[in-house]
Amino acid sequence: EVQLVESGGGLVEPGGSLRLSCVAAGFTFSDYRMSWVRQAPGKGLEWVSSIISRSTSISYSDSVKGRFTISRDNAKNSLYLQMNSLRAEDTAVYYCARFSGSYPYNWFDPWGQGTLVTVSS
Amino acid sequence: QSVLTQPPSVSGAPGQRVTISCTRSSSNIGAGYDVHWYQQVPGTAPKLLIYGNNNRPSGVPDRFSGSKSDTSASLAITGLQAEDEADYYCQSYDSSLSGWVFGGGTKLTVL
Numbered sequence: 001e002v003q004l005v006e007s008g009g010g011l012v013e014p015g016g017s018l019r020l021s022c023v024a025a026g027f028t029f030s031d032y033r034m035s036w037v038r039q040a041p042g043k044g045l046e047w048v049s050s051i052i053s054r055s056t057s058i059s060y061s062d063s064v065k066g067r068f069t070i071s072r073d074n075a076k077n078s079l080y081l082q083m084n085s086l087r088a089e090d091t092a093v094y095y096c097a098r099f100s101g102s103y104p105y106n107w108f109d110p111w112g113q114g115t116l117v118t119v120s121s
Numbered sequence: 122q123s124v125l126t127q128p129p130s131v132s133g134a135p136g137q138r139v140t141i142s143c144t145r146s147s148s149n150i151g152a153g154y155d156v157h158w159y160q161q162v163p164g165t166a167p168k169l170l171i172y173g174n175n176n177r178p179s180g181v182p183d184r185f186s187g188s189k190s191d192t193s194a195s196l197a198i199t200g201l202q203a204e205d206e207a208d209y210y211c212q213s214y215d216s217s218l219s220g221w222v223f224g225g226g227t228k229l230t231v232l
Contacts, residue, residue, distance in 0.1 A: 035221075044210065044223055044224070044225045044226040045159075045167065045210055045212075045223040045226070046223065047220055047221040047222065047223065050221070059219065059220060060220075061218075061220050062218070062220075095166055095167070100172070101155075101172065101173070104154065104214040104216075104221075105154060105155040105173070105214065106214070106221065107155075107157035107169060107172045107173075107212065108157075108159070108167070108169065108212070109169035109172070109178065110168075110169070111166040111167050111168070112166065113165075113166055114166055
């Protein structure tokens with residue numbers, strides 16, 4: 001069974017940092033592009049960042065560019081999101097998702113259960 | 122404001138048919154990029170419902186179908202059931218943003 005499990009969320013003060021992790025199982029992790037998608041409380045979905053299998057192509061949304069860094073360790077079947085200079089508007093559930101299909105016609109499937117990041121003083 | 126526009130809510134009685142629209146700008150659906158649909162039951166992670174405009178993943182009932190025209194995309198649900206009550210999101214790629222975009226979401230209420 002394909003499974004994605006996120007961790008690392010929590011409460012952080014504005015300007016602080018947090019590192020999210022996502023461990024994958026049930027598929028050949030190194031074969032897939034991976035992504036982070038977030039959802040603010042009571043709001044819709046927002047794509048955050050994507051990384052291809054060999055980390056040679058990385059994309060960010062304008063809202064996080066320059067503050068967030070996506071990375072992966074294929075040997076550990078793991079995806080990461082380093083979040084710096086956090087703002088209140090970064091408060092959201094962060095989902096790890098596998099990217100399927102051919103670029104740029106990709107879709108997200110499956111999704112992890114999500115990890116909540118709260119930015120507040 | 123989302124790049125892809127969906128109605129905030131739709132409703133229907135059990136057994137009825139409902140459609141959810143997803144309208145675009147010229148830099149996403151109108152540029153020929155595929156549209157995908159997700160179902161999210163409150164408190165849970167989104168689940169892929171339709172990919173590549175009109176393809177259902179294994180396990181998704183054929184009551185769910187997708188379509189796409191030059192200007193918009195639609196999700197149709199026939200034989201509405203209580204368990205279909207959820208939020209639905211469309212998703213595509215936007216070349217002007219160089220990234221993937223979602224609609225604002227549509228809340229489906231089964232009356």
